[in-house]
Amino acid sequence: MLLENRRCVRPLGSDQVNTGPRAPRCLMLDPERRRADPGREEQEVGRAGPREVDGNYCLTCGSDKTLKLWNPLRGTLLRTYSGHGYEVLDAAGSFDNSSLCSGGGDKAVVLWDVASGQVIRKFRGHAGVSTVQFNEEATVILSGSIDSSIRCWDCRSRKPEPVQKLDEARDGVSSLKVSDHEILAGSVDGRVRRYDLRVGQLFSDYVGSPITCICFSRDGQCTLVSSLDSTLRLLDKDTGELLGEYTGHKNQEYKLDCCLSERDTHVVSCSEDGKVFFWDLVEGSQALALPVGPGVVQSLAFHPTEPCLLTAMGGSIHCWREESYEAEGGTG
Numbered sequence: 352m353l354l355e356n357r358r359c360v361r362p363l364g365s366d367q368v369n370t371g372p373r374a375p376r377c378l379m380l381d382p383e384r385r386r387a388d389p390g391r392e393e394q395e396v397g398r399a400g401p402r403e404v405d406g407n408y409c410l411t412c413g414s415d416k417t418l419k420l421w422n423p424l425r426g427t428l429l430r431t432y433s434g435h436g437y438e439v440l441d442a443a444g445s446f447d448n449s450s451l452c453s454g455g456g457d458k459a460v461v462l463w464d465v466a467s468g469q470v471i472r473k474f475r476g477h478a479g480v481s482t483v484q485f486n487e488e489a490t491v492i493l494s495g496s497i498d499s500s501i502r503c504w505d506c507r508s509r510k511p512e513p514v515q516k517l518d519e520a521r522d523g524v525s526s527l528k529v530s531d532h533e534i535l536a537g538s539v540d541g542r543v544r545r546y547d548l549r550v551g552q553l554f555s556d557y558v559g560s561p562i563t564c565i566c567f568s569r570d571g572q573c574t575l576v577s578s579l580d581s582t583l584r585l586l587d588k589d590t591g592e593l594l595g596e597y598t599g600h601k602n603q604e605y606k607l608d609c610c611l612s613e614r615d616t617h618v619v620s621c622s623e624d625g626k627v628f629f630w631d632l633v634e635g636s637q638a639l640a641l642p643v644g645p646g647v648v649q650s651l652a653f654h655p656t657e658p659c660l661l662t663a664m665g666g667s668i669h670c671w672r673e674e675s676y677e678a679e680g681g682t683g
Contacts, residue, residue, distance in 0.1 A: 406654040409661055410451065411668055412439035418453055418463070423661060423670040432463050434470045441482045445489030450506070452492045454480025460494045462506055474504045476513060481606075482527045493534065495524030501536055519544060519553060525606055526565045535574060537562035543576055545588065556591040558584055563606045569615050577602060577609040583620055585632070599637050600628040608651045613658060621648040627662055641671070 418432040437456035451463040460474040478498035502513035522539035534546040560578035585595040600622035607621035629639040650663035
């Protein structure tokens, strides 16, 4: 049985929340110099990000019902994974790069073999899958849904039922992150929930607005929360204390990504006005508003060790590097 410790980030009035964020419709990775186009299929990219720990590959998914694996620095499409019956809203890779998982509007959580491109398993039970993650050993897939639940699926079992169901959320689960002993979940009900698996305890922090994205800091001490009031909040993971707020971008309608830079020095967020915003983590001041395009920038991911950013909008992905960067072979 989970013991819940509820905390309020600050007094924000009523517990009522507005209508939840819409599913991503267009995303793009916009590079510094290299551009990868999904080609004739016109994939409206729903998610995009590095697939493995060294950041050499990225994975996109979207409205064409497929996942695509890329070399982002060369703009090369390596493989397409087909098997969903509807728009794919999220995807993730395993620690050893051998497996992928995905979920979307067809209500299925799909486990893929990277090398062959074949579907290994399909898990069903959700009303619609909005977010997926592997555990650290890639033995369990965790999925969050518009049905307000998180379900844990055993990749090694042939049983169709989830091994565990977490149903503390009061509205759709919009974002998930997993560490070696924790599950971090953001919900449209305005709460960030952290499940500590070592002690069987649930910590719940209320931010007062529907949550679109959550993530751990790279040092594991903080959580970054994005919500539909056009505000990002940095919280102390253990106490729930509000450490910083970051504003200036626009996030009032869509599920937009946020993250921290490779050294935890900057907060980074998508925006509905076609830009990516950077803030100094400590000072909270805006450092850069990077123009990407005329649409909504809905997805982004930072390289794990280098100053390299992927962004997604519409049917394109882009990879941004420093001006001094030279790609392999001497081309930018």
